[in-house]
Amino acid sequence: MDSMPLDAPMKPLDPHAIAGDSQAILEFLAEYYRDVDKYPVRAADLEPGRVRKLLPEAAPEHGEPMEHILEDVRRDILPGLTHWQSPRFFAFFPMNASSAGLAGEMLSVGLNVVPFVWAASPAAAELESVVVDWMARLFSLPRRFLFSGGGGGVLQGSTCEAVVCTLAAARDRALGRLGGHEAIARLVVYASDQTHATFQKGAQLVGIPSSNFRVIRTSAASGYGLTAEAVRAAVGLGLVPLYLCATVGTTGLGAVDHVRELGEEARRHGMWVHLDAAYAGSAAICPEFQDYLDGAELADSVSMNPHKWFLTNMDCCCLWVARPRDLTSALSTDPEYLKNVGADDGGAGNPAAIDYKDWQISMSRRFRAIKLWVILRRYGAAGMRAHIRRHVAAAKWFEQRVAADERFEVVVPRRFSLVCFRLAPRFGRDDDDGDDATNHANRDLLAAVNASGRAFMTHFVVDGKFVIRLAVGGASTELQHVMEVWDLLQGKAAEVLQHYVKPNGL
Amino acid sequence: MDSMPLDAPMKPLDPHAIAGDSQAILEFLAEYYRDVDKYPVRAADLEPGRVRKLLPEAAPEHGEPMEHILEDVRRDILPGLTHWQSPRFFAFFPMNASSAGLAGEMLSVGLNVVPFVWAASPAAAELESVVVDWMARLFSLPRRFLFSGGGGGVLQGSTCEAVVCTLAAARDRALGRLGGHEAIARLVVYASDQTHATFQKGAQLVGIPSSNFRVIRTSAASGYGLTAEAVRAAVGLGLVPLYLCATVGTTGLGAVDHVRELGEEARRHGMWVHLDAAYAGSAAICPEFQDYLDGAELADSVSMNPHKWFLTNMDCCCLWVARPRDLTSALSTDPEYLKNVGADDGGAGNPAAIDYKDWQISMSRRFRAIKLWVILRRYGAAGMRAHIRRHVAAAKWFEQRVAADERFEVVVPRRFSLVCFRLAPRFGRDDDDGDDATNHANRDLLAAVNASGRAFMTHFVVDGKFVIRLAVGGASTELQHVMEVWDLLQGKAAEVLQHYVKPNGL
Structure with missing residues (x-):
């Protein structure tokens, strides 16, 4: 895995080269998945152009060892990523990864037919x-x-x-x-x-x-x-x-x-x-x-x-x-x-x-077929059903907590593993669901949760209401992570509501 | 890597699961690239539906160990593949793979952002x-x-x-x-x-x-x-x-x-x-x-x-x-x-x-960018130029052999690493470049070469001429493989021309 001498013939598909380069990535990925829960889910520093500035303007003239490249990934790239595979990623819809999915993709891209x-x-x-x-x-x-x-x-x-x-x-x-x-x-x-x-x-x-x-x-x-x-x-x-x-x-x-x-x-x-x-x-x-x-x-x-x-x-x-x-x-x-x-x-x-x-x-x-085929073989229909039901149960648990807390409301009934909720209107204007104060409070709540780095959720607007979406479905998301996001939300809600409670204590 | 017990929770991104599943694929790929040169380049048995018949009608109910899945790949899938990464693949245009490309794709699909x-x-x-x-x-x-x-x-x-x-x-x-x-x-x-x-x-x-x-x-x-x-x-x-x-x-x-x-x-x-x-x-x-x-x-x-x-x-x-x-x-x-x-x-x-x-x-x-970035870092501009020039030189060598052999002709001058050639007209009808006999001879020659399993080329038709294309550019294709395909072509050409040489020995 050393830098190739200039006069050495390139052997891009030599089994030793494949083993060496891939092994370095596998070790990197094992480390990544051991640590991913510790990273802020959403890239903390969102100043545009930061990563671009870190990188040279031109490709290198000579090849480099994979270790050098992975050091740069750790230092320059990882801190600027939003970690879609974090168990605390509840934004958009999930984009699943899995060990069988990675294996299947390796087979697909390795055979490269x-x-x-x-x-x-x-x-x-x-x-x-x-x-x-x-x-x-x-x-x-x-x-x-x-x-x-x-x-x-x-x-x-x-x-x-x-x-x-x-x-x-x-x-x-x-x-x-x-x-x-x-x-x-x-x-x-x-x-x-x-x-x-x-x-x-x-x-x-x-x-x-x-x-x-x-x-x-x-x-x-x-x-x-x-x-x-x-x-x-x-x-x-x-x-x-x-x-x-x-x-x-x-x-x-x-x-x-x-x-x-x-x-x-x-x-x-x-x-x-x-x-x-x-x-x-x-x-x-x-x-x-x-x-x-x-x-x-x-x-x-x-x-x-x-x-x-x-x-x-x-x-x-x-x-x-x-x-x-x-x-x-x-x-x-x-x-x-x-x-x-x-x-x-x-x-x-x-x-x-x-x-x-x-x-x-x-x-x-x-050759996408071999990826999906490996996944179906590796987990089986029973494994897939368990995967789906685990998330639906966690979303159901969350929906029940929201419904039972008078500060919150479920905006539309949950059907799968997506819960749409918000801080309920509090200022005597319940007839105006899309009132500005309620929307601002919810916007602030979502921003506070996301800024914590301990969860990432996104929003939607329906009938003028700013709605927070908790999309459960990450491959490593368990009930425990949903419980933690509920704790986080309660804490941030208390902070946010302090600003919005009127002096007369409505 | 055993079959998962039914009641075990799935941990699809557990570092041990990733290591286990991926390791099995890496061993498989190392074996594949050790042996790929021995396989017929083009799938030998082209009866439609053969692979479909080998596979069950429905996905399995329970998960299986990766080893079982890879056994099926070896037995049912590999014999039905055309090996695009064979050093003897000269068809269409090359579709390159490399150890850095695989590594880069693993990083992309492993981070899955x-x-x-x-x-x-x-x-x-x-x-x-x-x-x-x-x-x-x-x-x-x-x-x-x-x-x-x-x-x-x-x-x-x-x-x-x-x-x-x-x-x-x-x-x-x-x-x-x-x-x-x-x-x-x-x-x-x-x-x-x-x-x-x-x-x-x-x-x-x-x-x-x-x-x-x-x-x-x-x-x-x-x-x-x-x-x-x-x-x-x-x-x-x-x-x-x-x-x-x-x-x-x-x-x-x-x-x-x-x-x-x-x-x-x-x-x-x-x-x-x-x-x-x-x-x-x-x-x-x-x-x-x-x-x-x-x-x-x-x-x-x-x-x-x-x-x-x-x-x-x-x-x-x-x-x-x-x-x-x-x-x-x-x-x-x-x-x-x-x-x-x-x-x-x-x-x-x-x-x-x-x-x-x-x-x-x-x-x-x-996240395709990280794949291309890993490749550029790993091989450098110098490595890439060497890769291109190695194939251009091999194609040039082949073009010269074709030009020097009176049985063949170069149809259009080579510009990059694609050589377009054919058996030259032999039957006194040189004015008719697209004559049927010459086209048939070339079609037969291409079919014979491809049927040997020792090379795979494709054809083109221009101005009525059936042209054989040798597209050099496989990641592991060396001059030696181009030399061998030239030997192969000469042998098959001798066989084919026997059928086409008229009794009067023109």
Whole structure:
């Protein structure tokens, strides 16, 4: 592992070089995970440009030993990271890591094969089709999304990619029907005000005019879930309803759209229905959560992200479609330099020989399947259910504490492992839920908790209310960490409320 | 590493679990790289569905030890892989792996932070802006693509992503100028008949009508490079020239478009120019190859893929833009649940605090920067130049052998490490370069070489000629392997030519 002498031939894949470089990283990671709980969860020093200033302006001329590089990681990089794998990370949604996920990724990146067409690594393509079927079965998805049911799945990097691909499929199907590319300006897509921003971005990317992106309001009455009635009221005349995005477990509040009735309504208008279960889809491995996917057989496509709450290191998004041909019609390419693989080898048109480049945005692709497969093998369905239930139980415990404390209130009922709560209004203006004083108090409370370094949470705003989100789901988050964050919140709340209690002691 | 008892709590990030699972993979990979040269390069048994049949229909209920999983990889998966990291892999373009690349990826996936906005991991975002600047300097890109020059770079997964993002930026800029979304049907994009298929796919994805995708023919006279004259002749009236893709090192033949004159021509029409140097960009680390990028200052964006020939395991694509605002205007989103990070922390609008989600398709993203940074540190610029020159020298050696053997011919002059050659016409029909007999002979020769398992090459067709491509660039490919493939080719050529030599002994 010494610096390479200038005249030594490079052997970048020599087993000794692999062992040496990797071993240094493994030791570093073992140390990192021993200590991660001690670091401030969120980077303490947020002055922009600090890290940039620490680093030289140009790459080194000569190679360096891995130990030197890791010393710099410890000194310059680690203090500027937000530790997403801290057991005290409750922000956004979890992005899971695990020993099996790391191992699976090492296998993927170590073999470094590129299954862009089936023939370019048949076992990799076939393992992918197997593992997406396994996932569909684990979540009890309708048979139409399995290869044996005429559908099928693919592993992509993110929900946004899945949305872009399915929007393009829906768009091209519609344009084929309407005749004339100008009709693209009449295509309309629908989402709720709780749908992830990635959907709007995806719609813009595929050329849907931003004025045709329709955001339908939700309300507390439906638990901030989108209803068929609201969609019916929104679908206008003269334009072409193209695509509806339904979400199970929204980012802000964990709300659930009413999948069955949305599917029925969308079918009346000939719309493509995409079911985004990025976060909460993982919970469907437990039978008690499968009802939320009721009606999924009315969807045209479904996506969920194992990299969120399913112990899968970044990145991995499962996308299933009911009619693969819609997808491949929009995404296929057939250049000459690929004709020697695929068609000649019996690959083309054979459902057992999938050219996955035609199921995604990019031509090239990683061997993600082996990562997800290693994880499923290593932990098993039982292990995954235990993982999910452990977090749901901890979130439930927290929700009960919040509900029992008169200073706080639960803003929307918890469905999975996300608790949305706040300091309750205290100043005799209970009718004004979004009053400034209450919002300021909550903003201050969140800032104080995050500044402590002992937890990191994020917020949401709904109906004018500033809401604090506790998203339980870190791979090493236990009930104990949730209990500690509750203690922390109580202490900080006492401090914050001192400033807000009026002199007359209301 | 035993199977977990059912009642044991899962500790997916326990340092012992990480060490155990990872160690098993490291041993597996060391064994793999000791043996990879012995495997048939291309999966021998190409019967579709074979691997699928070997695997159970559903995920296991209970977790299993890593050793069992790796036994299955050895028995069921490895024999069905094409070994992209074999030193005898000469197909497509190389997809490099290296010990530093694996180590860097382990660090990235082990820390598993998500720098989608600057504040979500400041050091990760800043390291990315540093490392893309390092790369730009290594390749002597014009200053306008560096952050200090008003431009900047981002790490994406593939050229297709880079093309989609820049096409969307160009499209939205043009639509803003033209007024009215219907104008999308008048936007025209230009490429040569040698441009990678990913460009057509990207254009379709962003909603450019397929009839407005203009393929300009190239010819042997320009070395199959695109010329300004050809573009000038192709730009039509009544439509809006939007975007021109210029390539340095095309996939089929390694051709080079005439960047400077194309840039000048495109500017006359107000077109966005993207410079795709996916493969050959790596060579620009050597001064002797930097002339190919002459005129790059006339481009609006440049991309190259370190995962091809720059010792970077999949995936990593550098995209630089001259005006980041064009990119972020098309790709920004600003949902409420991100407002607590970024703006409040001084991040918004600060060039030192980049929200990289607005520079790419997806919202979420991996910490790719640390991988590329580890590689640059570990090997240094000198190591990288040696890596490139070693392959160029081997390709040159091969080209000379081909040229000196009267049975063969070099079809286009080699520029980098790709040699395009074939068995020369032998049957008195030299005027007909694309004659069937010659093409059949070459097809048979390629099939025989690939069937041997001792090399894997792919083909291309140009001007009706079936051309064999030898793409040198595997991380462990040495001159010795190129010499062996030349021996192999000579032997197989003798066999093939026996069938084609006419009875009269022509």
